[in-house]
Amino acid sequence: MKLNAKRDTSVRGMRTSLVEKAGEWLFALFLFAGYYKADPRLAFIQTHIDITVLFWVLSFCAFLYRILKKPSTSKIPERFAIVAALFLILVVCLVGSLLYSESTQYGYDKTLRFIVLTGWAFFGAGFLISDILSLKRFSWAIAAISVAMAIDALTGYVGVGRIGFVTAFGSNYIALARTSGLGLLATVAFLLPTERTPLMKLALWGIAALQLWGALSAGARGPVIALILSLVLFFALSARGLPSIRIERYALRLGVVMLAALVILGIFGGELFSTLMFRTQVLISEGGTSALTRFGLYHEAFDLWARSPIWGNGIGGFGIAVTGQDVREYPHNIILELGAETGLIGVLIFVTMLIVAFAKPVINLSAQRGLTTTVTRYLLVACCFALLNAMVSGDINDNRMLFTWIALVASVSRFQKGEAVGSLNLHSIGTYQAKDLAEKLQKGG
Template identity: 30%
Template sequence: MNFQNPFKLFLSFEFISVLSLFSYQYKNTHPFFTSFDVTVLLNLILIPWAVVLYVRERDRSNRFWSKEVLFFVAMAGWFLLSTLWSSSHSYKIQKALCFSFYTIPAFLMGYLVISNNCERLVRLLQSLLIFALIVFAETFRVFYVKGMGSIQDIMGTNYLVTGQTLGVGLIVLIVYSLHRFVDANRKTLGLEIVLGSLFFYGLINIGGRGPFAACAISTLVLYAVFCRYSNAVKNPLLHLVLFSTVTFVLCVGLNYLFHQQGSHFANRMMPLLNSIKADGSAMERLEFYQSAIKAFVANPVVGLGFGGWPVYHGLSDISYHPHNIFLEIMAETGMVGLLLFVAFLTVCVQGLSLGPILSSPLLVAACLITLFAFMNACKTGDLHDNMLFFFALSLVAGLKRNSISIKVV
């Protein structure tokens, strides 16, 4: 991946967008970020900037009133309208404001501005990788300084947020590495495979089961699709073998260096396989799921209203959620909200075909990041916390719209 001038890249719309999308990763690293909401500050810059770029660069295929945007606006409008009948007082306002100022702009900027320009898409992936590399370096510094005897917070945030950051970095690395391997363009192949293996090691040791599982499934889907539909059938398998071998060797070596046995991922998976000792986190999630379903059955058409589930569950008027995007939408916005959400997802992916996807590393990366973020959204994150999912989906919809096929840059 040929990187642009770093100064130009760091001041680009795409890099600032990445800082906004992943602001939860570094919000606790400096008092300034805790005194002033950095996501709000960045969006105050990004939103007018995006309007200028859209007006300047739009073409006939890049319309605000496309069906993807119309379905998204209809869905978002219903979500916000549901605050009118929510039993929450303070959280519904917080949730509505965050969804309006974080999630809605993320989708619109991704669809109308970034996905419409090949150079912007390349800069976006470069920005994602650079940000992930910074977090990756801090992760290993924490491993070295504090040891690996417990679940680690990186940059003052929890393992789920860091797992999402490292997962996106790993996906970008593997996609570009695999495309170089298939195309026999192997200039930086060794470095990409080693970095990918190190990202893998970080993911299995920060403590999160969900992000690692989501990343592993997304990666296996990538290899399976390439092995089944790529003309160079042997190359993806060979790349997988090479990546797996390097990963195994590095994991063994790093475990010896850090005096670590196994991994936090394996340690946290064991209770799920133990029929005698129940896993507290899993049981809590199951309780949340059952509560959300009961809330939906009690209010099937319009739901509890935005932010209403915590009150229904007896958690008081606090910022919380059922840890599943479908159950959250069902419980708080009813069947109307669920149908609008499913229709929106369908419109965004409708018409995708494997041919254009496999020919473009940008579209492959966007699809894999969307799949990764979707699986994370099915187990954690409030609606406005799942900005990455809606943003990645906007890129897929935009790339599909433009039928862009881009070779590795």
Template identity: 30%
Template structure:
């Protein structure tokens, strides 16, 4: 039955009030909630939107609009085992109040980040696209705020919304990855590529003027990893409107960074690494990795020292090692590390099967977001700071067609299928 004109006029409002918009505002609340423009809010925005997400999720479940598919249930079960083991490790952790707080956040906001993506956002293409569009909108607003501060004060320490540059940098990096994926795998006309580049370049510039090496490197590496795949699956006639703009934009930003290398702090930080005259943030992270390996090998290698034990057993002032692998090994041992990576591997199996079956670009976007969040988790934050990674793992449940994964396709078969899809458009 055709919808009425009134309902069609309400359609944009329905998108704005969707679960995906509320969920994205919850997931990225740490980016903007410190803004002076939001001082009037009486409650913590992360907790507020977490409550709203939970309420909407309950309504969706009660109204039968959540599919409990095998992919979501399997990954949720694996996550439940991982979280249960992490909480059980509190029995032997030498950690104090930090361990308790970490356990609470892991069982609440971090788990909610996964569940929202696994059971709702990954349910349908429209939901995934709505979530990606909201994430991109937040990234663009953050980038605009950064560029405005650059215009006002020059290339000093830029922190949009009074938020630490690493957090805002990661937000902008999401936009770089999403637009980069779109340009490489979805653009089908010069006009679409022009619009994509018009967003891609400002996002890259904003990311460049921040001080965060981690978000910048993670975004560039992620998009760089997608280029070889795009070379394989993209028909030759689409190379000029897909590959050339992305490679050209990244090359232009590289030239811009080289030209302003004496004024941009980001370039100075990268140069200090290669020159051996490293900054404290870099040397500290190297020390954390070295200390973490020593602590892990010194005892409790299998079961770990317990959740939140890092500050007690490492001798370091930081509460976490800013590397999720070291954090897993030290606090949860081989058991927790295997459980965590099993979660990722099973999710990647679903994504690979879905992509080889359909060649839909949404699968590439999900994979790119996982790569980006994992690379960030290797250089900053703890489990809960990296709840973006847990959300990305939940997105791996996005799979249109169920069934057994087919054999890996040859390059010729992939090109043939891609050509068929393009001709059908």
């Protein structure tokens, strides 16, 4: 009887543990749902319920479960609360712009999506990703999704030396490049430097290579440029001390690996990633249809913003101004999009969100050590990648993941020494890894 009771308790404990840890994975699946839900293999789900909505509901339920079980997990960092208040002001700005917008259909749809989907992308990060172990589970989820997309892309690879976009799970080439790029940053900026097991480190290097292939083979220029600039920022944040510059040991090793990768790409890149190379040459020499179209949209957005510089022309107004119809259209630049539709007010609110979120982590980074540095640098670099992508493609709701990273950067204090050490759970990641993380955090104090 005692054995059965212990077994039942153990099973219940395992189920509870799985439910508690599933939140970050469900949240990641919600964020990336638009990149894989068009896959015909998932039609049996998509025909009954939209996959984005499904994982929205499931991740929200995971949050409610945690709140009901451990109300203390709802503790919110002060800086996140400030940024959250600014986000709500931006929501009010968007809703208010409906009063003078000519868009009577798309404008309402866009606002509703911002409140429900982009809103949860922001607040879900603040509520669900509550400590260092939670951040690690979320990062593993990103890495896993990016690897799955890269593997699926391999099946549709056009072949060495051939020109053609590479996609995965029924999405477009930009989705593959973005996901692979973000997965690569999660792997090299956070998972690798915090992993101690040699075998797992080796596996992570293999994962990084696959993610790099996915980012470069897709044929998208914007995400690759964003990835390069984000890696440059990673190394810049790893350097300390002037005039005698010292670079963190891990960053130095990563730099050597990146240098070797650049040499290999210089030799074989023209054949392996012919689409990206061809499109880059076209961009430099002729501009290309895609780039010229974007510049045309930028010009339209500037003109529209100039008509009403303070208030903008109302949410959804860009589509009417460009096409003459109430349809989905956007300038592929989040600043110009906000400027054209919500004016200087919307732009200032958004820029203030960025400044408030970034200011303290950037200022404090030079004084940090150990895992604290690793986490802060990772969040800044990932947010930079999302921001750069939002400046060249998609609309504000397509770039909802940017608001996820803004929320995480604003919540960086909860991933650092005090709260992170208190949240370490030996049953969550294993005794060895938990002790190792605790030691790193203490060194970072």
